[in-house]
Amino acid sequence: MTFDIVWRSVAIGVGATLLMDIWAFLLYKMFGQARPNWTPVGRWVWHLREKVFHDDIGDATPYxxxxxxxxxxxxxxGIVYGIILVVVAGAGWLVAPTFLPAFILGMVTVGAGWFLLAPGMGAGWAASKRPNPMKVRALNLVSHTVFAFGLYGTALLIR
Structure with a gap:
């Protein structure tokens, strides 16, 4: 990869993640939806040295x-996903971005949350141990669609 492709891939990942965070902020301001809490995720990442799946990440030693x-x-x-998108779609995608590859990746990335992060933190597969798993899943799908728009939109902005 050339430097130009790398920085664009990184920028696409950052832009998409930022749009996802703006979306979460708007849901919070307009509808009172709880904002994502990245603190337990940080605890989970810290404890990955020891194990991946916890019964409840809240019981793990704080960091x-x-x-x-x-x-x-x-x-x-988000940056890794931006790089994956460019690697899979090809450098030509940076010249003429289309939404479909970004959307497909956005939907695939939901799986990481459902089948690695959620069970890793003790929430069960696809948040099945949460009191409202269908709401969590729906919000995940919408948020990752917004992420896909962020991938595509950032690519358009920097082409």
């Missing part, structure tokens, strides 16, 4: 910088 680690991990994952 002093878990909030910062959670936010950093959130953006790191």
């Amino acid at each position: 002093v910088h878990e909030s910062a680690l959670g936010w950093a991990f959130h953006y790191f994952v």
Whole structure:
């Protein structure tokens, strides 16, 4: 990969993640929807050295910088997804972005949350142990659709 392709891939991931965070903020302001809490994610990342799946991440030993680690991990994952999109779609996609590859990746990335992050933190497969798993799943699908629009929109902005 050339430097131009790398920086564009990184920018696409950051832009998409930022749009997803703006979406979450709007849901909070307009509908009182709880904002994502990246602190438990940071604790989960910290404890990945020991194990992946916890009964309840809240029972794991706290880490002093878990909030910062959670936010950093959130953006790191977004960057990785931006790079994956460009690798899979090809460098030509950067010249003429289309929505479909971004949307497909956005939907595929829901799986990471449902089948790795949620059970890893003790929420069960696809948030099945949460009191409102269908609401969580619906919000995940919408948020990752917004992420897909962010991938596509950022690519359009920087082409």
